Amino acid sequence: MDITNKKILVCDDSVLARKQLLDAVKEIAEGGTFIEGKNGIDAVELYKSEKPDLVFLDIVMPEKDGTTALAEIKEFDSEAVIIIVSSVGTQDQLKKAIQLGAKDFIQKPFEKNQIREIIELRLGGK
Amino acid sequence: MYTQFLGNYLLQKGLVTQEQLFAAMARLSQSHIKLGTIAIHEGLMTANEVDECLYVQTREDKRFGEIAIERGYLEASQVDELLSKQTPEFLLLGQNLVDDGVFTYEELERVMFDYRNEAELYDLSLDVENEETIEAIISKFFLMAEMPRNDMNVMYLQLMFNSLIRFIGEDFSPLTPMVIDEFPITFGVSQSISSDREFLTHIDCDRETAIAFASRYAKEDFNEFNEYIVAALEDFLNLHNGLFMVNVSNLATKDLSLSPPEITEDGILCGSNKCVDFPVAYPFGTVHLIVCF
Numbered sequence: 001m002d003i004t005n006k007k008i009l010v011c012d013d014s015v016l017a018r019k020q021l022l023d024a025v026k027e028i029a030e031g032g033t034f035i036e037g038k039n040g041i042d043a044v045e046l047y048k049s050e051k052p053d054l055v056f057l058d059i060v061m062p063e064k065d066g067t068t069a070l071a072e073i074k075e076f077d078s079e080a081v082i083i084i085v086s087s088v089g090t091q092d093q094l095k096k097a098i099q100l101g102a103k104d105f106i107q108k109p110f111e112k113n114q115i116r117e118i119i120e121l122r123l124g125g126k
Numbered sequence: 127m128y129t130q131f132l133g134n135y136l137l138q139k140g141l142v143t144q145e146q147l148f149a150a151m152a153r154l155s156q157s158h159i160k161l162g163t164i165a166i167h168e169g170l171m172t173a174n175e176v177d178e179c180l181y182v183q184t185r186e187d188k189r190f191g192e193i194a195i196e197r198g199y200l201e202a203s204q205v206d207e208l209l210s211k212q213t214p215e216f217l218l219l220g221q222n223l224v225d226d227g228v229f230t231y232e233e234l235e236r237v238m239f240d241y242r243n244e245a246e247l248y249d250l251s252l253d254v255e256n257e258e259t260i261e262a263i264i265s266k267f268f269l270m271a272e273m274p275r276n277d278m279n280v281m282y283l284q285l286m287f288n289s290l291i292r293f294i295g296e297d298f299s300p301l302t303p304m305v306i307d308e309f310p311i312t313f314g315v316s317q318s319i320s321s322d323r324e325f326l327t328h329i330d331c332d333r334e335t336a337i338a339f340a341s342r343y344a345k346e347d348f349n350e351f352n353e354y355i356v357a358a359l360e361d362f363l364n365l366h367n368g369l370f371m372v373n374v375s376n377l378a379t380k381d382l383s384l385s386p387p388e389i390t391e392d393g394i395l396c397g398s399n400k401c402v403d404f405p406v407a408y409p410f411g412t413v414h415l416i417v418c419f
Contacts, residue, residue, distance in 0.1 A: 013386055014364070016344055016357035060364060062386040087368025088384055090375040107372075108365055109293075 004031030006123050009052035011037040011069070012085070013061045017108070021056055021085065024115040029123070040064025044072045047080065054122050057102075059086040059093060067096060074101040081122050085110060127287055128216040129154070131263050133299030135241050137407075142228055144299075148409040150222035151297040159213040161190045163221040165200065166235050168208065173232035175199045180231075215296075260284060271303040271402045279419055282325075282370055283404065286415060289366040290406060294342045301405040301412070308394050309403060309416055315359045317367055317387040326401075326418040327367065328390065329359055335411030360387035 008025060012018045018036050025032070037046045039061045047055065055073070059066035066084060073080050084097045089107035097105050103122070106114050133151065136142045142150075162176035171179075171194065179193045186193070191205040200208075220234050229237065245263055264284045268275035290298060314330035331339065333351045340358030341348045348355055364387050371382050401418040 014357040014361050015353050016340075016361055019354070020344070060368075060384050060386050087365045088371050089368065090372050090382075092375060108361075108368065 001029045001120065001124065002031055003029040003119070003123050006031070006054070007033045007035065007050055007052040009035045009037065009043070009046055009050065009055045011039070011043040011046075011056065011061070011066070012058040013038050014058075017058065017085075021110070021115070024110070024112045025119060027112065028116045028119055040066060040069035043069040044076075047073045048076060051077075053081065054118075055080065055082040056085050057082055059084060059088055059097075067093075067100065070097065070100045070102055083118055083122075127260055127263075127284075127291070128214060129219050129296065130287060130291070130299055131245065132216045132219055132241060134301065135244070136223075136237070137299055138302055141237060142223065144407055146223065146226065146228050147299055148297065148407075150219055150226055150228070151299075152409065153222055154215060154218055154297070157218050157222055159218055160221060161194070161205070161208055162231065163217060163224070163234075164208050164211060164213065165194070165204075166231065167217055167238065168211075170204055170208070171199050173230070173235040176231050267300070267303050267404065268402075271305050271404075273305060273400065273402055273419070278374070281373060282417065285370050285373065286366060286404070286417075289362070289369065293362055293365065294339060295408070298406050298408045301407055303402050303404045306401050306403050306416070309401065309414075311390050311393050313392075314390050314414075315356065315363055315387050316390055317360075317363045318385050319367055319371065319382055320385070321382045324418075327363060328414075328416040328418075329363055330414040330416060331411060335408075335413060338408070338410035339413060356389055360389070363387050 010018050010021050012021070022034055035046055035050050035052060037043050041063045043055070043057060043066070057066045057070060066086065070082055070084070073082060078101070082102050083104045083106060084102045085106045085108060086093065087108040089105065094105050104118060133147050136147060137144065162171065162180060165171040166173055166176055179190055179197065179199070182193050183190055191200065194200040195202055195205060220238060223229050224231055224234050245266070261280055261284065264280045265275045267283060268279060273279070287300065309330070312330055312332050313336060314328050316326060316328040319325040336355050336359060337348050337351055340355040343358045343362050344354065367384055371384060374382060401416055404415045404417065406413050406415060
């Protein structure tokens with residue numbers, strides 16, 4: 001799948017989690033620009049300056065957590081496509097994320113198939 | 127999880143060395159249970175009878191089952207039944223130790239008997255691990271550490287052992303836990319869960335062990351200590367605590383929040399609560415799981 005001209009922002013405080021997610025995306029799709037952030041502040045700032053087509057956002061992060069960042073990004077751009085990738089998949093977190101406008105919620109550890117589905121659905125242009 | 131607990135028991139009683147245990151554990155996935163081992167476990171044959179049949183087998187070109195039937199130790203139907211049984215892994219561990227010459231079948235029979243008594247494993251089903259039994263064994267870890275047990279603590283530790291099996295590997299043995307007032311940190315990561323009280327977990331190990339642990343977690347071959355190693359330890363802890371929160375939230379409506387993991391490179395760990403060190407030995411090194419309840 002070709003995602004040239006698409007920008008993906010990955011925000012996670014773990015360098016390993018970012019690498020694993022990007023590796024999974026790169027396995028499925030070619031091209032594309034990748035931007036990385038490591039906390040909620042990065043997420044909001046990078047979203048505003050880079051206008052990515054797709055955002056993967058962790059919840060438990062230092063400085064500013066993913067839920068707060070999600071709300072702020074949504075306030076800035078209500079069309080933002082944000083996918084939450086978190087280890088804390090409680091019903092409450094899930095509900096909150098969806099209410100705040102997240103498009104999807106992936107529980108860690110993620111399966112590559114889940115990432116494939118997201119990429120195809122959100123960037124596939126179907 | 128019976129396998130890991132059996133390992134703990136054998137080490138604690140000084141019946142095996144860590145090297146012997148790891149050698150036997152490393153072959154678990156390639157080993158197949160022998161009819162004799164399972165017959166002893168099921169109480170159909172004694173260790174002496176199995177030894178006798180094995181001896182005969184070295185003289186005559188026959189299957190173990192045939193010999194046992196000829197000698198009147200087993201019925202044909204029992205052989206079929208034993209062959210169709212699911213093999214519990216901890217039994218394989220015992221058999222591997224016999225194969226390695228650490229135990230004789232007779233010693234294994236006694237060890238298993240003592241272990242089952244001590245752990246109060248009375249209805250040791252061959253194919254399913256019994257939830258209550260696991261909880262009972264986990265409770266003993268708190269007893270050993272002279273810690274009061276409660277459902278949440280037991281659940282936490284059980285999930286921790288499960289997370290280790292799932293994300294790092296099953297070839298570990300929990301060592302004897304200890305309550306600690308102060309713990310000198312080698313290297314590690316910490317994370318706390320807050321609810322009505324704070325719950326801090328710290329994973330501590332030396333750097334070489336951390337590299338091996340991280341390699342298994344990330345399924346990559348790391349060979350130097352770098353940011354990925356640290357991140358892998360943090361991710362493991364974060365994943366485990368996340369799973370714990372999901373479990374807890376399914377049971378009760380408790381409001382829990384998880385802080386981002388933190389790196390601690392030296393100093394002394396002392397929490398406001400009682401801390402217990404649950405050391406876990408892997409072939410690549412010992413990892414200290416320190417939980418301040």
